[in-house]
Structures are given as structure tokens and as C-alpha cells.
Amino acid sequence: MNLRRWLHRVLFTRRWLSFIVLCLSFFVFGAGTLNLFLLLKANTGLVLEHGWQALMDGAAMQFGELMLTGLVSMAAYLLFKACEHSLVHWIVDEPEPGARSIVPGAPVRPVPTIPTTRSKKS
Numbered sequence: 001m002n003l004r005r006w007l008h009r010v011l012f013t014r015r016w017l018s019f020i021v022l023c024l025s026f027f028v029f030g031a032g033t034l035n036l037f038l039l040l041k042a043n044t045g046l047v048l049e050h051g052w053q054a055l056m057d058g059a060a061m062q063f064g065e066l067m068l069t070g071l072v073s074m075a076a077y078l079l080f081k082a083c084e085h086s087l088v089h090w091i092v093d094e095p096e097p098g099a100r101s102i103v104p105g106a107p108v109r110p111v112p113t114i115p116t117t118r119s120k121k122s
Helices: 003-012 015-033 036-050 052-092
Strands: none
Touching: 003 015, 003 052, 015 036, 015 052, 036 052
């Protein structure tokens, strides 16, 4: 199954779920990138200072974990931006003709209609 089609069918059509995923992905991105650059700087400084011994003591594994954290954070950011895009367009765009209102009983914004035929005056 195509991931893009699945996201549209499951996530972007349910606004409440899109908002929850937006919030969760925001927190995952924030937690993942909190000290990422400082840890990468410290890791490379350790390797440059102590060389092979630092790599054998776990600096290489830590570097791989930091790279994986960066990739997960970037995926969370992309999911955040996709949900944000979907919700912003839902709020800003004009509703389609015949669309139901969000709140029961509330009027839907009127959609201007353009006449398709002109009447000829004789």
C-alpha cells in the first residue's frame, strides 16, 4: 500500500487525528533535537582527541545512535509539517458546495455561484 495514499485516507481526512499526530510529532521532534548538536560536537571532539581508543570505547556506537535520533526527529518534523499543511488548508480554503458545517446548526460559509448560461434579451 502506498504510504502517501494511506496518510490521506487515514490521517488527513480525520481532522482530530491529524491534530493529535501534529502535537505528538512536535514533541518527538523537540525531544529528539534538544541537545543533538551539542552531543554531536562532544562526540566528534572526543574522537578527535582520543582517536581509535574512543571509537573502541563506544564513541562509534554513540555516533550511530545520534544519527538515528536525527533521522527520527526529521521524520517527526515532516509528519508535523504534513499535518500542519492539511489543517491550515482545511481552515483557510473555501468549503465545497454542499459541505456540512463543522458545528451542527451553524451556517456554512456561502459559496459564490457563477451562472453557466446567459439569458438573451430580444
